[in-house]
Amino acid sequence: MIHRTPVITRSNEIYERAKKVVPAGSQTFSKGVTQFVEGFAPKYLHRGKGSRVWDVDGNDYLDYIMACHPIILGYADPDVNAAVMEQLELGSTFSLMNELEVDVTEQLIDAIPCAEAARFGKNGADATTVAVRVARAVTGREHVAYCGYHGWHDWYIANTDLNSGIPEFAKQLSHSFNYNDLDSLEAIFKAHPGQVACVIMEPLTILEPKDNFLHEVKKMAHHYGALLIFDEIITGFRFHFGGAQALTGVTPDLATFAKAISNAIPLSAIVGKKEYMFALEKTFFSFTYGGDCIGLAAAKACIPKLKREKVPDHLWTVGTRLKDGYNALVASHGLEEFTSCIGYPCRTIISFTGQGRYDELEMKSYFQQEMIRRGILWTAYHALCWSHSMDDIEYTLEAYDEVLGLFRKVVDSGQSLRPLIEGEPVKPVFRKVADFNSYVTKKRG
Numbered sequence: 001m002i003h004r005t006p007v008i009t010r011s012n013e014i015y016e017r018a019k020k021v022v023p024a025g026s027q028t029f030s031k032g033v034t035q036f037v038e039g040f041a042p043k044y045l046h047r048g049k050g051s052r053v054w055d056v057d058g059n060d061y062l063d064y065i066m067a068c069h070p071i072i073l074g075y076a077d078p079d080v081n082a083a084v085m086e087q088l089e090l091g092s093t094f095s096l097m098n099e100l101e102v103d104v105t106e107q108l109i110d111a112i113p114c115a116e117a118a119r120f121g122k123n124g125a126d127a128t129t130v131a132v133r134v135a136r137a138v139t140g141r142e143h144v145a146y147c148g149y150h151g152w153h154d155w156y157i158a159n160t161d162l163n164s165g166i167p168e169f170a171k172q173l174s175h176s177f178n179y180n181d182l183d184s185l186e187a188i189f190k191a192h193p194g195q196v197a198c199v200i201m202e203p204l205t206i207l208e209p210k211d212n213f214l215h216e217v218k219k220m221a222h223h224y225g226a227l228l229i230f231d232e233i234i235t236g237f238r239f240h241f242g243g244a245q246a247l248t249g250v251t252p253d254l255a256t257f258a259k260a261i262s263n264a265i266p267l268s269a270i271v272g273k274k275e276y277m278f279a280l281e282k283t284f285f286s287f288t289y290g291g292d293c294i295g296l297a298a299a300k301a302c303i304p305k306l307k308r309e310k311v312p313d314h315l316w317t318v319g320t321r322l323k324d325g326y327n328a329l330v331a332s333h334g335l336e337e338f339t340s341c342i343g344y345p346c347r348t349i350i351s352f353t354g355q356g357r358y359d360e361l362e363m364k365s366y367f368q369q370e371m372i373r374r375g376i377l378w379t380a381y382h383a384l385c386w387s388h389s390m391d392d393i394e395y396t397l398e399a400y401d402e403v404l405g406l407f408r409k410v411v412d413s414g415q416s417l418r419p420l421i422e423g424e425p426v427k428p429v430f431r432k433v434a435d436f437n438s439y440v441t442k443k444r445g
């Protein structure tokens with residue numbers, strides 16, 4: 001087992017340059033310095049292969065972040081890379097359409113239950129935003145009920161605490177409901193009768209659906225004349241080949257996919273029933289890189305490989321060992337009141353509860369620091385990929401065993417955690433500011 005305080009000189013040098021010219025420091029919020037122990041953790045990665053990455057100072061890590069989930073096969077997958085390089089030689093994007101657009105559309109239709117047609121974007125938020133637009137076009141309504149995270153565009157970010165620059169009307173049109181809480185969804189329909197265009201949600205999250213929740217959401221959405229959109233940008237091809245809809249048997253009207261469909265070569269897709277998808281003939285969804293062949297060539301190689309290699313099965317197998325192994329270690333250290341590994345095995349998260357004695361972000365920071373010291377790049381969740389081997393999992397469990405042992409000593413000694421964190425603790429992810437309940441209270445009050 002590695003025990004190493006990583007030397008991060010080059011990371012720090014680059015960051016000093018970035019601070020002067022890169023607003024917010026980073027292109028992607030969750031890759032920036034606020035999400036890692038600043039002063040201890042590396043800041044810039046240089047390359048990756050399989051399940052491993054190397055930072056700009058030459059330190060290597062087993063990675064569980066996988067670029068925020070799109071790496072489903074592994075970094076620099078040889079099949080996807082070969083397809084991309086072959087396409088680069090032919091040309092990356094053209095003056096007319098390219099057959100790849102139709103090839104990948106047909107692959108998605110074969111794989112995804114609700115898919116009768118598809119269009120492509122580059123980011124996940126392209127797909128969720130156009131899905132909301134299609135629902136508005138089809139229903140002639142403007143309000144949106146949502147559950148989960150759906151990207152950076154106005155309609156979604158309006159009700160978070162990073163909403164500066166977003167017009168007031170956007171805040172009035174989007175309303176969040178809670179997973180496994182049908183009443184919170186129905187309250188939105190009742191507060192805006194005949195005005196809700198769609199329900200957009202992540203179908204499976206860390207929580208398991210209770211009491212047939214997804215079936216009931218679909219029934220309620222249709223009862224009130226709204227479309228059901230599954231945001232499968234995380235679940236797509238990770239929980240099951242064909243997405244959460246293939247796993248749960250609940251088929252939405254529209255769905256969005258990104259991340260894993262092309263092993264992180266940028267591509268996203270809206271798919272769905274023809275009767276709704278062809279609303280795209282009456283609204284403008286068009287951009288220079290819409291049919292970019294690099295992402296499409298990657299998807300054309302990635303999607304069959306996911307099926308051929310039974311990648312989702314692999315993620316469930318290694319993920320089950322990781323989840324059960326962590327929870328067994330927690331029990332052996334007598335730490336059940338403070339931490340557990342939760343979620344579906346193919347996508348788990350380490351949850352922390354301070355019990356009034358520890359700040360949860362300090363707990364996360366301490367664990368992150370000690371996992372990094374053991375050569376594991378970690379931010380509490382496990383974005384597993386096909387390249388994570390059982391040996392990787394066993395190594396990770398050995399690391400967890402040591403870190404849990406360290407934390408047990410902290411608990412026993414009554415020490416506080418802050419002095420043990422060798423840098424700035426991680427900061428919270430941005431929050432919703434106006435969840436539906438406070439919105440209703442404001443309106444009623």
Ligand SMILES: Cc1ncc(COP(=O)(O)O)c(C=O)c1O
Pocket residue numbers: 068122123124125126128148149150151152202231232233234258
């Ligand atoms: C469920 C879900 N929807 C939408 C998005 C937005 O995707 P992107 O960041 O590619 O725009 C994300 C990104 O993490 C996501 O997890």
